[in-house]
Amino acid sequence: MITLKNINKTYYTEATSLHVLKGIDLQIDKGEYVAIMGASGSGKSTLLNILGILDNYDLGDYYLNNKLIRDLSEKQAAAYRNEMIGFVFQSFNLINFKNALENVALPLYYKQISRKKRNIIAMEYLDKMGLRDWAFHLPNEMSGGQKQRVAIARAIISQPQILLADEPTGALDSVTTVDVMKVISDLNTSGLTTIVVTHEKSVADEARSIIHLKDGLIERIEKRAF
Amino acid sequence: MDILQEILSGLKHNMLRTILTGLSVSWGIFILIVLLGAGNGLKNGVSSNFSQRATNTVQMWSGTSSLPYQGLKSGRALDFSDKQLTNVDQNLSEASDETGIIDKQSTISWQNEYGSYSVKGVDPYYSTIFNLKFDNDGGRFINEMDLKENSKVIVLDKKIADVLFKSKTSIGEYVRVGEVEFKVVGVNSKKERWGDGSAYIPFTTAQIIFNPDRKFKSIAMEVNGLKTKEANDAFNDKLKKSMSKSLRFDPNDTQALWIWNSQRQYIQTMKIFAGITLFVTIIGIFTLIAGIVGVSNIMLVSVKERTREIGIRKAIGARPGSILLSVIIESILITTIFGYIGMVFGVGLTELVNFVMVQSAASNPSDTGMSVFKDPTVQLSYVFVSTGILIFSGIIAGYMPARRAVKIKPIEAMREE
Numbered sequence: 150m151i152t153l154k155n156i157n158k159t160y161y162t163e164a165t166s167l168h169v170l171k172g173i174d175l176q177i178d179k180g181e182y183v184a185i186m187g188a189s190g191s192g193k194s195t196l197l198n199i200l201g202i203l204d205n206y207d208l209g210d211y212y213l214n215n216k217l218i219r220d221l222s223e224k225q226a227a228a229y230r231n232e233m234i235g236f237v238f239q240s241f242n243l244i245n246f247k248n249a250l251e252n253v254a255l256p257l258y259y260k261q262i263s264r265k266k267r268n269i270i271a272m273e274y275l276d277k278m279g280l281r282d283w284a285f286h287l288p289n290e291m292s293g294g295q296k297q298r299v300a301i302a303r304a305i306i307s308q309p310q311i312l313l314a315d316e317p318t319g320a321l322d323s324v325t326t327v328d329v330m331k332v333i334s335d336l337n338t339s340g341l342t343t344i345v346v347t348h349e350k351s352v353a354d355e356a357r358s359i360i361h362l363k364d365g366l367i368e369r370i371e372k373r374a375f
Numbered sequence: 376m377d378i379l380q381e382i383l384s385g386l387k388h389n390m391l392r393t394i395l396t397g398l399s400v401s402w403g404i405f406i407l408i409v410l411l412g413a414g415n416g417l418k419n420g421v422s423s424n425f426s427q428r429a430t431n432t433v434q435m436w437s438g439t440s441s442l443p444y445q446g447l448k449s450g451r452a453l454d455f456s457d458k459q460l461t462n463v464d465q466n467l468s469e470a471s472d473e474t475g476i477i478d479k480q481s482t483i484s485w486q487n488e489y490g491s492y493s494v495k496g497v498d499p500y501y502s503t504i505f506n507l508k509f510d511n512d513g514g515r516f517i518n519e520m521d522l523k524e525n526s527k528v529i530v531l532d533k534k535i536a537d538v539l540f541k542s543k544t545s546i547g548e549y550v551r552v553g554e555v556e557f558k559v560v561g562v563n564s565k566k567e568r569w570g571d572g573s574a575y576i577p578f579t580t581a582q583i584i585f586n587p588d589r590k591f592k593s594i595a596m597e598v599n600g601l602k603t604k605e606a607n608d609a610f611n612d613k614l615k616k617s618m619s620k621s622l623r624f625d626p627n628d629t630q631a632l633w634i635w636n637s638q639r640q641y642i643q644t645m646k647i648f649a650g651i652t653l654f655v656t657i658i659g660i661f662t663l664i665a666g667i668v669g670v671s672n673i674m675l676v677s678v679k680e681r682t683r684e685i686g687i688r689k690a691i692g693a694r695p696g697s698i699l700l701s702v703i704i705e706s707i708l709i710t711t712i713f714g715y716i717g718m719v720f721g722v723g724l725t726e727l728v729n730f731v732m733v734q735s736a737a738s739n740p741s742d743t744g745m746s747v748f749k750d751p752t753v754q755l756s757y758v759f760v761s762t763g764i765l766i767f768s769g770i771i772a773g774y775m776p777a778r779r780a781v782k783i784k785p786i787e788a789m790r791e792e
Contacts, residue, residue, distance in 0.1 A: 203690055203786040224694050230785075231692020242687045242789060246388030259692040264377055303691065 150214060150310070150342060151177040151200065157208035158195055169195045171365035172209070177344065179310070182337040184353035185346045187362035194315055196362065197346045201234050201313045202226045214310075231259050235304030235341075237333075239316035241296040243288040243303075249275060249295075250284040253302045260307065274302040278332065294325030301332055305341070312336060314345045318352055330355050378697075382705045389677070396673040397713030400765050403666020404714050407659045407761050408721025408753050412728075414655030416751025418648045423749050430641040432504045433470070433634060434595040435614065437622065441630035445623060453622050453631055454590035462621045463596060469610055473596040474498035477581040483531075483574055485539040485550045492535055493573040494552055496581020496591075498522065504595050507563040514546040514561030521560075521577040528580075529557035532572030533564045552576070555584055598638060604646075607639035659761075666765055671772035674706060678776035685780045686788025695781040699774065706773035710766040718758050725752045 158170040169192045177183055185193045198204035199211065202218060211218040213229065221229065236242075243252045250271050257267035275284050278298040288296055297317060304312060314333060318326040326349075334355050337343040345356060353359050359371040386393045437453040455475060463473050477496035482489055501507070502516040507530075509515065514530070521528050529550060536545045536559075545559045557576060582589055601607045611634050616626050624631035678685075685698055728751050780788060 198786045201690070203789075204784050224696070227689065227692050227694040230690060236690055238789075242690070244684055244687060246385065251384070255688070256691045258377070258381065259688075259694070259697065264380065307692070 150179045150181075151175070152212040153200075153209065154211075155209035156196075156199060156206050156211060158192070158199065158204075158206050169365050170199075170206070173365075173367060175360070175367065177342065179342055180337070180340050181358065182334070182343045182356045183345070184356035184359045185344065185362060186348060186350075186353050186359055187368075189348075191362040192365045193346045193362050197313055197315050197344065200311075200344060201236055202230055203236075227259075231256055232307055233310050235301075235307065235309040235312045237297065237300050237304050237312065237314040237317045239319035241288065241293075241300045241320070243296060243299060245288050248285045248287055249280060249291070249299045252288070252299055253306055256303060256307045271302070271306060274306050275299070278302045292325070293321050294328055297321060297325075297329050298332060301329070301336075305336060309341070311342045311344065314343070316347055317345060318347070318349065326352070378701060378704060379708075382701055382708065386705065386708070392673065392677055393709060396670060396677065397709050397716070399666055399669030399673065400710050400713040400769065401717030401720070403662055403669070403765060404717030404758070404762055405721040405724075406662045407666075408718065408758055409724060410655050410659045410662065411753045411757060412721070412725035412751040414652050415753060416725075416728075416749060417651060419751070420749040421644055421648055430637055431598050431601070432595060432637045433598050433610070433614065434476075434504075434593060434637075435618070435635070436593045436633040437618075438630045438633055440624045440628055442625040442628045444619075444625040444628070447623060451624075453624060454592060455594055455622075456589055456591070459618065459621050460594060462617055463594065463614070466617050467610070467614060469598045469600055470596045470614075471599060472498075472500035472503065473594060474500045474504065475578055475591050476501070476593040476595060477578065477586050477591040478593065479581075479585045481552050481585075483535060483539065483550050483552050485545075485548060488539045488541075490535065490538050490571065492571060494529075494581075494585075495573050495575050496578045496585065497575050498578050500597070501575065501595065504597060506565060508565040509561055510564050512544075512546070513564055514559070516561055516563075517575060517577050522579045525580045525583060526577055527555060527557045528560045528577065530561040530563060530575040531559060532574065533562055533566075534572035535574060536562045538571075552584075598636075601638055602642075604639055604642050607636050607642065611636055611639070663761055663764060667768040667772075670710060670765065670769045674769060674772035675776050678702060678773060678780055682780045682783070682788050682791040685777075686783070686785045686791065689781070689785035690789065698781050699777050702773045702777035703770055706769040707766060710769035711762075714762040714765050718762055722753065722755075722758060 153173050153175040156170055156173040157168070160167045160169060173196060185196060187193045195204065199206050202221070213233070218226075244255070247255070250268060253274055254267040254271035257270060262270075272281065272284060275281055278301065280295060280298055280302070283291060283295060288299070291299070297320075312333070317333065318329055321329060330352055333343060333345065343356075345352065347353050354373070357373050359373065361368040361371065437455050440447070440449050440451045440453060443449050457475075460473055460475050463470050474497050479494050480491060481494045483492050483494070495501070497517065499517050499519060499522070507516060516530055517528065520526070529552065531539075531545060531550075539545065539550065540548070545562060548559050549556045550559055551557075552574070563575075598607075598610060601610055614634060615632055618632050619626040619628070622631070688698060689695075732749065
């Protein structure tokens, strides 16, 4: 499903450059649950952003469902993000003037689905997340755990093939972390390919394989048995 | 429809910013209309004052010589006669439709009502030169037949008719001018600037009744083809020289002949007003530019503020085109709605001022219609073009930063605070 060959990424500033990914080769199959771990600056978030087509890479090849991502136009990339990939971020990235229902329904707006229909679907997803009663609340009226569950609902409403989560529990307390990771694990169990970037061992332990990054390279891949 | 709802929810959230952006558009349009209206009001006021007589007329009055000339002493009273009328007609090709004006103060009476008024012996051209006005039931002015037959017909100014006849119809009635009876054939409803009004009788009749020596003090005429101040000055010189030869006075004598050239005055005044119009237009353009800068600035800040939101939208699948489209529609919505509000208030104010002025003139019988400010309204085409310019600049102002924002990679856009 996902094939990375010799992926390199360098960030340039006026004075310096920072070679963050130094040749990543990786294969992730459909339905896998992968955690990416590493110290700060190891390149784990950069790798996730490239996987999510939120950022580009300088060198190498990235194939998603056998399609070379480098060749995608901005419009095609948007369509891929909308239909194939769901994102969950540490800082939730909800639109603060939209209520939970509107936030969840937003990806469907870009799929040209009518307001009435997308609101019905969004309500179903909120219900699945146990947030039906919070549908008309704004993000700033909700707790961190609730916000993250809204973000997860938004990420999966388009029925993507891949869920990318960047430190999904980074802003949550330990109890809420367990709740959120349960939701993510359940999604993976239902067949959703899941890639989670985390620095928390307990979170990574939910995954079936853990990729350890160090200085922009894959140090090792730890396969876990359940 | 869906895109509109999506945009409106954003605008509703940023109500203050939306109103501030909109106000800068409304204010720009409002001030522009008021300024242009004020300029137009001044111009219309002055133009209307000139409409007291046709703008291509010359009137001259004979005076008293102040310099000796060809053996004649100074201090001679000079008068026109038919000779000068013929002289103007034959020697000054620019002049046409000349009329001598015999002016006598006489008592005009009807039944028990009477008053002392200026009675003028004139040719039919007088009506055109001085823009006399006859309403539907106002009869007519002196005509060629009256001149030919030395008819005893009279045209009264409305002021006189109102005094003598009150609310009764005057046309067809006979009034006395001194001891002579005249039939009223017309009522001039033009409001005169000064005095109690005049009455008009055929020039030939006036010569016989009031003017046995056939002398008179004034000649008026239309002039044609004199488009510039210089051309009018040259005509005035030519007229003066011709009269100096005919009446035998020194051409340098400043007291012998008085010439009023309305065309020359009109050209000069219009030049001043062209300057004022230009000034008002420049101020208007700068106001518009200030509006454009205001709108651009707020749109720039607005899109900049939303870079993170744009990043989030891109991350969940928004195409660059759909983001650009929503920013452009948002700009169009704000500038159109608030531009329209500014336009309505601006046009409303100018129309209100105009309405108040018209009402005040109508309710004041002594109003002569003379004013330096009249009809301060603006051509709607100017208003629409100005609003269009603001809308267009609002679109550009929104489009440019939005284009930049959609070009940024989603992850970078999401990092913006």
